[in-house]
Amino acid sequence: MELFLQLLLNGLVVGGIYALVALGFVIIYKSSGLLNFAQGEFLMLGAYVCLAILEETRVPFVAAFLLTLVFSVALGLLLERVVLRPLLGQPLISVIMVTLGLSSVLKAVVQALWGSHTRPFPPVFATEPVMLGPLPVSQGYLWSLGCVALLLVLLTLFFRFTRLGLAMRATAFSQQVALSMGIPVRRIFALSWSIAAAVSAAGGMLLGAMRGGVDGSLAFYGLKVIPVVILGGMDSISGAIAGGLIIGVLENFSGGYLDPLVGGGAKDVAPFVALVLILMVKPHGLFGTAHARRV
Amino acid sequence: MTPPSLRLFRTRAGLPALMAFCLALCSLPAFASSYWLDVLCRIGIATIGAMGLNILTGSTGQISLGNAAFLAVGAYATAALAGRFELPFVVVIPLSGAIAAVTGMLFGIPSLRLRGLYLAMATLAAHFIVIFIAVHWESVTGGVNGLAVPAPSLFGIELDDDRRLFLLILPLAVLLLLFARNLARTRPGRAFIAIRDQDIAAEVIGIDVFRYKLISFAVSSFYVGVAGSLLAYQARLISPENFPITLAIDYLAMIIVGGLGSVLGSVLGATFITVLPEALRVGSGSLSGRYPAMVELFASLKMGVFGLTIILSLAFQPQGMAARWHSSKIWRKVPAS
Incomplete structure (x- = not known):
């Protein structure tokens, strides 16, 4: 039972991070129909930038966190302007390939600046665990869950109650209608890239703080997001959140219960097995819309 | 009369030019160094x-991220068929493609x-599942230690070095390029392009x-x-x-840089992406005398140049x-295209 609870909690914590990154993925997909394969690199870059700020300036973690978010927003705007905007009107495949190229460049930049070995992250959260009933829980986990929840609530409020959020939803609904209503669709694209970069960076920083170190393997989180969005539905924000939590828990359960049987590695492959099964059974995911094809 | 873009050879001199080009390539093993071979x-x-990927992505408009996985399937099938069952390569190669x-x-x-x-997603899953199997099904794949593959032999001659293997x-x-070129002129080939351009209209x-x-995906996976x-x-020894x-992304880069849906593009792209790291190695090797930091930076240099190649080539060509x-x-003067 204790193992069960421990795995469940780990799953929810990691799942929360997945939810953040998946949210970025879904926002870009909804606004422009693109699959962004550089999402994991945004996460990794966020963690490294935050670490660099902490090391250079010795400001508190909260300040570094916010500074990194500002940096990520700027990065998102810049990339959209320099890399993606020139490709407007090109076939979707080209634009998706550009995100793969981008991921390669970002990885190279991180490796050139900070090397490829693991770098320690200064301790952010108090180390002694809190007792949740019978279960000792690390404080970092709780903080991380709290931050994720706060960010998700803030974003939901943003989409629901601000004019800009409304404009984004309109663009997601139909670009042409949005344009004809006077919504600057290009600026919405730019905004979606900066939100995607920022939420991923937030996930990266929380991961770095929880694990106490950052390395290149963080980029792998970008690929884990694919099963999450397939489960939740490619065009659903609540789907990204639910999908993230479910995949996180599934991954930890298969790691805890199946690894002894198959000899390791079950944790990493389970989300992808789930992906294939979901495509067979419920291809549009839990909350995705199945578009009727009118011919 | 079929337009030049649909003929097997754009000009009448195409076939002789191709044959001459192949003959020239055949003579390369006689003097190229083993590195370049x-x-x-x-x-x-x-x-x-x-x-193969270009048939799927360039002609049919579907993206696959599973190229490394299907390369692995072909490679492990070869290791099993040639190693365990000792079949000759004329059987092994097509069978590996079929598997x-x-x-x-x-x-x-x-x-x-x-x-x-959705194919991009499913093939990404295929990648991790295939590699998981390759690592864990040790009795067949040899696990992380890998598996030795015997040299192919033809009429008793072992093709055991790059010179002969080439x-x-x-x-x-x-043969496979000509088949792909011809495929575009057949009913399935036209169907592929119709699906790529407008799937509803195709329906x-x-x-x-x-x-x-x-x-299209089956043909593509066969090639891979x-x-x-x-x-x-x-390689003679394969491991996960x-x-x-x-590697899967390398292949996507080849067809993007070379040209989507084009046979010549596949050749040019494959050549470019394969030679690029070698050229960088030579270049950074000569620089490392003056800047010793080059050696450490090589991995990120390779990755960065690779990414920039994709981005710039999409932006400018x-x-x-x-x-x-x-x-x-x-090509009017050199009609081998």
């Missing part, structure tokens, strides 16, 4: 794989029913979209499986490490190297 073999193998095609269809069936880019790879590549004019997408088989014959996800070749009209 290795590169040459890898270019040939990459060309076959890129051609890769069947594996591909397994992942293609659930995702190709849907509109949109004479197997080259004709195979030419309306009576094309079974799911069926042709699946056929054949490339994997040759890869195994060349040979097939990272970045989105139709790829092949289109530039055709528009430069060199």
Whole structure:
């Protein structure tokens, strides 16, 4: 039972991070129909930038966190302007390939600046665990869950109650209608890239703080997001959140219960097995819309 | 009269020019160094794989991230068929391709029913599942330690070095390229392009979209499986490490840089992406005398240049190297395209 609870909690914590990154993925997909394969690199870059700020300036973690978010927003705007905007009107495949190229460049930049070995992250959260009933829980986990929840609530409020959020939803609904209503669709694209970069960076920083170190393997989180969005539905924000939590828990359960049987590695492959099964059974995911094809 | 873009050879001199070009390539093993022979073999193998991917992505408009996985399937099939059952390569290579095609269809069936880019997702899953199996099914794959592959032999001659192996790879590549070129002129080939350009319209004019997408993916996986088989014959030792996800992205880069939907583009792209790291190695090697930091930076340099190549080539020649070749009209003078 204790193992069960421990795995469940780990799953929810990691799942929360997945939810953040998946949210970025879904926002870009909804606004422009693109699959962004550089999402994991945004996460990794966020963690490294935050670490660099902490090391250079010795400001508190909260300040570094916010500074990194500002940096990520700027990065998102810049990339959209320099890399993606020139490709407007090109076939979707080209634009998706550009995100793969981008991921390669970002990885190279991180490796050139900070090397490829693991770098320690200064301790952010108090180390002694809190007792949740019978279960000792690390404080970092709780903080991380709290931050994720706060960010998700803030974003939901943003989409629901601000004019800009409304404009984004309109663009997601139909670009042409949005344009004809006077919504600057290009600026919405730019905004979606900066939100995607920022939420991923937030996930990266929380991961770095929880694990106490950052390395290149963080980029792998970008690929884990694919099963999450397939489960939740490619065009659903609540789907990204639910999908993230479910995949996180599934991954930890298969790691805890199946690894002894198959000899390791079950944790990493389970989300992808789930992906294939979901495509067979419920291809549009839990909350995705199945578009009727009118011919 | 068929337009030049649909003829097997654009000009009447095309066939003789191709034959002359192949003869010239055949003579290369006589004097190229073993290093460049290795590169040459890898270019040939990459060309076959890129051609396969180009049928799927360039002609049919579907993205696959599973190329490394299907290369692995072809390679492990070869290791098993040639090693355990001691079959000759004339049987092993097509069979390895067929096994890769069947594996591909397994992942293609659930995702190709849907509109949109679900194949990219399913093949990404295929990658991690195939590699997981390669690591854990030790009795067949040898696990992380890998598996030895015997050299292919022809009439009792062992093709055990790149010099001889190249004479197997080259004709195979030419054959598969010609087949792909001809495919575009057939009913399935036209169906592929109709699906890429407008899938709803394709459905309306009576094309079974799911069926042709699946056929395209099977043909594509067959090519990639054949490339994997040759890869195994060349490497002689294969392990899961040979097939990272970045390899799948390399293949996508080849067809993007070379030219989507173009046979010549597959060749040019495969050559470019294979030679690029070698050129960088030579370049940074000569610089490392003056800047010792070069050695450490090489990995990130390679990755950065690779990414920039994709981004810049999409920005400045989105139709790829092949289109530039055709528009430069060199082909009027050098009709081998």
